[in-house]
Amino acid sequence: MSKRAKIILGIIVLFFAAALVWFGMKNKRNIIQYETETPFKTSIVKKTVATGKVTPLEEIEIKPQITGIIDKILLLEGATVTKGDLIATVRVVPNEQSLLSAKGRVDNAKLRTNNSEITYKRNKQLFDKGVIARAAYESVELAFNQAKQDLKNAENDYQIIKKGYSGSGATANTNIIAQMSGTVLEIPVKEGDQVIQSNNFNAGTTIASIADMRKMIFEGKVDESEVGKLINGTNIEVSIGAIEGIKFPAKLNFIAPKGTEEGGAVQFKIKADVTLDDKYFIRAGYSANADIVLEKRDSVLSIKEALLKFDRKTEEPYVEVQTAEGKFEKRTLKLGTSDGVNIEVLDGVTLEDKIKIWNKAKKSDVKEEND
Numbered sequence: 583m584s585k586r587a588k589i590i591l592g593i594i595v596l597f598f599a600a601a602l603v604w605f606g607m608k609n610k611r612n613i614i615q616y617e618t619e620t621p622f623k624t625s626i627v628k629k630t631v632a633t634g635k636v637t638p639l640e641e642i643e644i645k646p647q648i649t650g651i652i653d654k655i656l657l658l659e660g661a662t663v664t665k666g667d668l669i670a671t672v673r674v675v676p677n678e679q680s681l682l683s684a685k686g687r688v689d690n691a692k693l694r695t696n697n698s699e700i701t702y703k704r705n706k707q708l709f710d711k712g713v714i715a716r717a718a719y720e721s722v723e724l725a726f727n728q729a730k731q732d733l734k735n736a737e738n739d740y741q742i743i744k745k746g747y748s749g750s751g752a753t754a755n756t757n758i759i760a761q762m763s764g765t766v767l768e769i770p771v772k773e774g775d776q777v778i779q780s781n782n783f784n785a786g787t788t789i790a791s792i793a794d795m796r797k798m799i800f801e802g803k804v805d806e807s808e809v810g811k812l813i814n815g816t817n818i819e820v821s822i823g824a825i826e827g828i829k830f831p832a833k834l835n836f837i838a839p840k841g842t843e844e845g846g847a848v849q850f851k852i853k854a855d856v857t858l859d860d861k862y863f864i865r866a867g868y869s870a871n872a873d874i875v876l877e878k879r880d881s882v883l884s885i886k887e888a889l890l891k892f893d894r895k896t897e898e899p900y901v902e903v904q905t906a907e908g909k910f911e912k913r914t915l916k917l918g919t920s921d922g923v924n925i926e927v928l929d930g931v932t933l934e935d936k937i938k939i940w941n942k943a944k945k946s947d948v949k950e951e952n953d
Contacts, residue, residue, distance in 0.1 A: 634802025638793035
């Protein structure tokens, strides 16, 4: 072979080798290297938040026993009271017709009493002389005593209609007193307001509401999808909007057996006893949230929920696991509890598997691809 042929052949071989190298580099650049993450073990706590408020465990409304007008209010809202303390007084404004009717009954009772007294005195003299039998005398005496009692009852009725009490020392009808010890939450009336007593047809006017502020409960609502996971006696944490950064321990004590529909969703009422801290004064009606643990799984195999994909046909969850450089295979997963960030994996991957991070290629590959 001539020298010139050898040179030409060498050039062809070099060109061919360069072409092979160029095509190899090009194909390599076309393989995108995705970043991966491995499964890990962690504790997963699934929680829900119930919105509501804190209210006193014991709260009562004080209503008058008679209809009348508020004469005096002796306490202010927020005052501390002891059972039996006087809160207000009510002045009776008698109904004219009822008053006249009661006065008429008193007059009639006086007439009957006077007549019975005359009859009694006459028969007593006859009995003392032995003219009439004891049975006849005792019958007249009984009628006289009954007439006196009827007069007394009629006079008491008249005084109650006129003043609100009988005048025999019982003035409770016009005195509004505290029925329990605690704090006066509200006095929704003022002096001069008309109030009515409660009966079968009317709830009556509330003069004051009193509550024991040392015992508070949380009242809130949870969705029907979560209520089945709640258990009475569960420890929860209550956050009060007016007191930032503090969580009060509480214990669930009531789950409503019946839900109410609100905005297209069924809500169930819950209650929990709140343990208070003496450093903070909790007012009735403060808005609050309760953190409730629905499910807890300790040290379980987990992945980030962002790694999940769902099959368009079967809707089954899956991930792609690396089998070689730039190669991944689809793995269908069986999932457990989720906390919204991490999710438990019951089957499908192991701790050693490398899972593709979707839409996240290595920076070097992206740069080469752009070049």
